[in-house]
Amino acid sequence: MKLFLSLLLAVCALPARAQNLPDLGDLPEPTRYLAGYVSGGLGWSLPFGGHWGDKDSGFKPSPVLSLAASKRVDEVLSYGLESFYALRHKHRQVPGLELRVFSLTPFVKAAFPAGEKAYYGILGAGVYQWNQPAYVADGIRHGSDSGSSGGMNLGAGVSYPFWWETMAALDLRWHHIFNMKGANLSLDSVDSFNIMFVVTYGVWRDKK
Numbered sequence: 001m002k003l004f005l006s007l008l009l010a011v012c013a014l015p016a017r018a019q020n021l022p023d024l025g026d027l028p029e030p031t032r033y034l035a036g037y038v039s040g041g042l043g044w045s046l047p048f049g050g051h052w053g054d055k056d057s058g059f060k061p062s063p064v065l066s067l068a069a070s071k072r073v074d075e076v077l078s079y080g081l082e083s084f085y086a087l088r089h090k091h092r093q094v095p096g097l098e099l100r101v102f103s104l105t106p107f108v109k110a111a112f113p114a115g116e117k118a119y120y121g122i123l124g125a126g127v128y129q130w131n132q133p134a135y136v137a138d139g140i141r142h143g144s145d146s147g148s149s150g151g152m153n154l155g156a157g158v159s160y161p162f163w164w165e166t167m168a169a170l171d172l173r174w175h176h177i178f179n180m181k182g183a184n185l186s187l188d189s190v191d192s193f194n195i196m197f198v199v200t201y202g203v204w205r206d207k208k
Helices: 002-019
Strands: 032-048 062-072 077-090 098-114 117-132 135-137 140-142 145-161 166-181 186-206
Touching (some): 062 098, 098 145, 117 166, 145 186
Antiparallel strands (some): 032 062, 077 098, 117 145, 135 140
């Protein structure tokens, strides 16, 4: 009987306690919003296909750096500007011959959260600039050369929470340059596969 009375009193007290709970509708509006992202990456650029990617007479993989800034449209879409710089693609047979490749490409990115991680796809197109410094081979000095061409890149990745409110991603990207041709060197179209570790930081702004 005492147990029954105790339970009855506890049930009767619930409405009174509920009145003391905070009203979630009275919470203040957020004062900041996620406006965009900045990111930096480090990895390798691997030539493949044609003379450019030939395992015997083509060019070797190169370290590659990337920087990007983008504007967030919504939970999925963002767009921005991205740069890549391949430091040195050395020729496999000609000592001293190397190529440096720089690109500047606007891009569109779609990200799909899945718990703490997020999968994404990215498409970019823009200008690719390449440079071949002067070199000496078989006692003959060859002058420097450079050129530019349109190109595109397409890829995907998966990102995870990293450090200090950043996200770290494994980024896989195919790069295609439509025509790599200069006075000394002609490779026509070239393809590279980039494997990169990318860290992204969200940029927050105050609401006006």
